[in-house]
Amino acid sequence: MKSNESSEDYLETILILSExxxxxxxxxxxxxxxxxxxxxxVAMKNLREKEQIxxxxxxxxxxxxxxxxxxxxxxxxxxFLTKWLVALGVDEEIASEDACRxxxxxxxxxxxxxxxxxxxxxxxxx
Amino acid sequence: MKSNESSEDYLETILILSExxxxxxxxxxxxxxxxxxxxxxVAMKNLREKEQIxxxxxxxxxxxxxxxxxxxxxxxxxxFLTKWLVALGVDEEIASEDACRxxxxxxxxxxxxxxxxxxxxxxxxx
DNA sequence: TTTTTAAGTTAGTTTATTCTAACTTTACTT
DNA sequence: AAGTAAAGTTAGAATAAACTAACTTAAAAA
Numbered sequence: 001m002k003s004n005e006s007s008e009d010y011l012e013t014i015l016i017l018s019e020x021x022x023x024x025x026x027x028x029x030x031x032x033x034x035x036x037x038x039x040x041x042v043a044m045k046n047l048r049e050k051e052q053i054x055x056x057x058x059x060x061x062x063x064x065x066x067x068x069x070x071x072x073x074x075x076x077x078x079x080f081l082t083k084w085l086v087a088l089g090v091d092e093e094i095a096s097e098d099a100c101r102x103x104x105x106x107x108x109x110x111x112x113x114x115x116x117x118x119x120x121x122x123x124x125x126x
Numbered sequence: 127m128k129s130n131e132s133s134e135d136y137l138e139t140i141l142i143l144s145e146x147x148x149x150x151x152x153x154x155x156x157x158x159x160x161x162x163x164x165x166x167x168v169a170m171k172n173l174r175e176k177e178q179i180x181x182x183x184x185x186x187x188x189x190x191x192x193x194x195x196x197x198x199x200x201x202x203x204x205x206f207l208t209k210w211l212v213a214l215g216v217d218e219e220i221a222s223e224d225a226c227r228x229x230x231x232x233x234x235x236x237x238x239x240x241x242x243x244x245x246x247x248x249x250x251x252x
Numbered sequence: 253t254t255t256t257t258a259a260g261t262t263a264g265t266t267t268a269t270t271c272t273a274a275c276t277t278t279a280c281t282t
Numbered sequence: 283a284a285g286t287a288a289a290g291t292t293a294g295a296a297t298a299a300a301c302t303a304a305c306t307t308a309a310a311a312a
Binding site for chain 2: 109
């Protein structure tokens with residue numbers, strides 16, 4: 001149930017790559033994240049054990065429903081937080097890096113409150 | 127120079143305790159953070175080596191200028207982020223917990239932009 | 253077909269941060 | 283003075299997440 005920052009990043013990366021590539025392999029994740037393939041291999045073993053991904057015999061990686069739920073939540077946060085920071089005047093790249101860290105640590109409650117506030121805010125541009 | 131989340135938390139805690147107690151000892155930090163005194167002892171050794179704290183022979187812990195700079199930055203973020211989330215309607219306790227995590231990962235740029243935005247926002251209450 | 257490359261795995265290392273357990277030292281109490 | 287308690291230290295274990303190095307397997311290329 002509880003998934004940590006590292007797992008969340010892997011799941012999010014799988015989701016993002018699956019939108020760009022026909023299939024996602026360990027090596028794609030490694031190059032996207034700048035990790036060694038051995039690190040990804042171990043991480044995939046853990047995700048498999050937690051049943052957050054399935055891996056075919058060809059090595060193609062697919063999110064399970066549970067994995068997809070987490071990945072989508074994190075990815076939504078990522079996109080929203082980035083957009084929000086950019087709207088505040090933060091440089092795109094820094095905004096994305098910050099979003100990448102905040103997305104793992106912000107609570108459901110705070111994220112919802114932020115979304116609500118932005119929606120109703122007179123400072124539009126979002 | 128680069129100080130990590132754990133160090134930042136210790137420095138912030140020393141600052142907070144020094145406002146409440148006449149002197150700050152390892153054992154005070156341990157009880158504040160809920161850690162064992164051995165963990166704090168090791169952490170204090172590291173902060174001493176990084177010259178972020180000084181420890182008297184009685185075991186009283188004081189922030190160096192460098193340590194204080196970090197502690198004050200983190201503590202300011204903590205207070206601001208908590209207030210901001212509470213203003214968004216987040217429960218005080220959750221706001222403080224979230225602030226505690228976000229304060230370590232948000233960039234200078236984003237924090238400044240957020241402060242600026244809040245200052246100019248028509249959604250006052252802060 | 254033999255060789256080479258690409259992908260994945262496994263074993264063992266490193267670093268950071270906590271922990272437990274055992275020890276020292278100082279101070280307090282009786 | 284002897285015994286106890288509080289504070290601090292040290293050594294060794296656990297966990298997590300990366301790493302290197304060496305290995306296997308399968309596909310591609312010569």
